[in-house]
Amino acid sequence: MKSFYITTAIDYVNGSPHIGHAYEKVLTDVIARFRRQLGDQVHFLTGTDEHGQKVQASAKQRGIEPQQFVDETSAEFRALYDRLNVSYDDFIRTTEPRHKQVVRDILQRLFAAGEIYQAEYRGFYSTRQEQFLQSKDRLPDGSWPELFGEVAEIVEANYFFRLKKHQDWLIEFLTENDDFIFPHFRQKQVMEFLKEPLNDLCISRPKARLEWGIPLPFDENYVTYVWFDALLNYYSAVVDQGRWPADYNLIGKDILVPPHAVYWPIMLKACGLPPPKHLLVHGWWLQSGAKMSKSTGAAVNPLTLVEEFGVDAFRYFLIREMNVGQDSEFTREQFLVRYNSELANNLGNLVNRTLNMTTRFASGVLPAAEVSEDPERELHDLWTRTRDEFIPLCEGFQFHTALERMMVFVTATNTYIQRREPWKLGKSAEAKDQALLRTSLATMAEALRLAVALSQHVTPATTARINAVLGYTPGADWRAELTWGAKLNGAKVAEALVLFPRPAPAEKTPAKVL
RNA sequence: GCCAGAGUAGCUCAGUGGUAGAGCAGAGGACUCAUAAGCCUUUGGUCGGGGGUUCGACUCCCCCCUCUGGCACCA
Structure with missing residues (x-):
């Protein structure tokens, strides 16, 4: 290992x-x-x-x-x-x-080993601020800002680490x-x-000026x-x-x-x-x-979003929005866009409609897929591509892109449901329609299981809750969970779960809140 | 000043030599299982500016402009 x-x-x-x-x-x-x-x-x-x-x-x-x-x-x-x-x-x-x-x-x-030595440190010292100043602290005219009070050049013995060497x-x-x-x-x-050449590094302060530190083992007068x-x-x-x-x-x-x-x-x-x-x-x-x-004095304290929308929504936003290594903008409006369109409308709603239809048309027990036609095949193929891209993206810290791919797959699952229209199949007594109905229920549930398996490291609590309402307990080997299969056959699902409740109507369309 | 990053649709960004892309926002439509969600269609850009290389550049080279950050013994 x-x-x-x-x-x-x-x-x-x-x-x-x-x-x-x-x-x-x-x-x-x-x-x-x-x-x-x-x-x-x-x-x-x-x-x-x-x-x-x-x-x-x-x-x-x-x-x-x-x-x-x-x-x-x-x-x-x-x-x-x-x-x-x-x-x-x-x-x-x-x-x-x-x-x-x-x-x-x-x-x-x-x-x-001789890597640390004592020498004199010479510099400008502010008694009021209890610190040495640097040339960049000077005002353009060469004087010291009022903040520092009286500034004097002093010499102080200190210990230095041989950086330059x-x-x-x-x-x-x-x-x-x-x-x-x-x-x-x-x-x-x-x-x-x-x-540019390095200078050696001053690593000590006399205890007279700073007590709250770790004493040097070879000179207890310093930290x-x-x-x-x-x-x-x-x-x-x-x-x-x-x-x-x-x-x-x-x-x-x-x-x-x-x-x-x-x-x-x-x-x-x-x-x-x-x-x-x-x-x-x-x-x-x-x-x-x-x-x-x-x-x-940032107007919004982002951490209050945790209390408002939950830990996973907050984690999801941080990871989905930021390209690791770059800077990102943080606004409540952008948070709400991600929350509403991706977590609530796309993923959360998929959970609920899957549970609802399984309950309504199959007594809450997930059937086996029986049919494989274009709609199923296309979703399977997309899954394979999504999974194969997802892991390398995460290994390269491209989590924001990985999550986007995962959301594309969720969207495709919603599209799949639209193509199959299980609510119509449920009203038909034809054997073929019933087989398609069972297939569509099994397919949407399996797609959902796979999607949240992907995002588990970002939204662990959400993945666990969705598995729970699907009546499913994942195995220990994560990679083995990523294969499209029949793991959910016969699982008893919950009737409903609103994971990401939408905020008050006033914030429904964030762009207009601006 | 030096170095780095960024400048692409209203917003956030992807694209890195071959007829400009996505999501969100906007507009229209069909449906109803669902969190008035989901699905389909659609408006929208002289890809910061100017040169150059190339049959062809958002994509390569040069110059310029704008924004952000760093330029050390502060963490």
Whole structure:
């Protein structure tokens, strides 16, 4: 059995989760569930990043200990991911002893190997903001913004990681592993970045300025800062499990260069560890072209859609709408278009009419198909093509296209029903019509079963509910479920199920709501 | 400024050398099993602009314009 280790970025807990956090976890979950379906031994890690200046400041502002603060906010993130049906196998927090121990071990190892050295850091420091400033923080006239208060150039002893030393190795590695980063244009972006010489990386902060962190094992007057803390979670979580390297680290495009594409592989190289096999870089959800987050004051909180329309509708929209790696617009109107036309009208209504006709014309027991004429053959053929395209599309992270193909098949099933008109056949006593009626009921039910088998990793609860009302329990081997057959013969179906109720009439035609 | 991504029907996007596509929205129609859903037909585009290569370009090359993001020790 193939092992498959996949991670999300860990979320910084200084704030509440928003759509970007949710999307990344759902996307990772979709990949994880897909690999499990293919039979891989999947290990899915997510978690929270809990140290640093901002957390320390936020806790102080609320008058509580940092640990209490991160306990609360980390739980908030975790609750969201549970709500979203994110099937993580492990949830790591950087304040856990298991993580801190690995960080200290690694730092000690690198220090002993001469990969970390002490030097003086010279820079402009804002006492009010408790941070070093960069030249880009300056106003065009060269002065410092009022926000920073008094700014002075100071010198501070710190520890540095020998990044520059490994630059050539990294370039060589990326050249030889052309598919390290998905999508490919991101890798080109990294190569561009590496054309300029790297500087060594400052990895410490004096405890006098920052207490909330992991102390350096070789100098307890310092804590390590950001990189060796946050990035190492992917490794520390599985240090004793033999799972490293990860197959995929999923990240947003904002943390690719330089952290994940430069620091992270070099850190591992310095430790004598292999880099992850791949980085998968996703884009952002935009609203009016701006990155969506709480701070931009987005008019719609997309997470309320979960409460309004259900987890699966939300997951479906995220995966159906976003081309992995690109940015996408997020609007309530677009959500409603997908919800109404694809989930409610196309799929949900197919479920209901299948159940209703089976109940009305066959006493709720699915008959066997007896006839195979053009309408059946054409639907069978479309199924074969759909299934054969679907799996490679998912393997290539083209989930949005895969779901579109699945919906085309659902539409074709609705068309098939229209061609057979079972409601007319049901009124005929002719033996041929009765055979066609049984065939059409069996065919629509089987098509429905197959369609939702395809989307199982995106909408797992919906697939389970539809199987349940079809009186069907799927087998363990997912691929074996994808063959058109007679699995539903004799199944007793439910009378009705409205899976995706339509919203109030006012929102029936979203285009006019604008 | 440099680098990358994007610019195709009202909207969201697919197409990547051979007579412009889909979904949604709009218009018309037939039906009734169904969540007033589904089905059929249909309106709609000088494929950002300009050059070039080619028998032929949305598709290849060059220049330009617009939008978005990045340009490091912030994550």
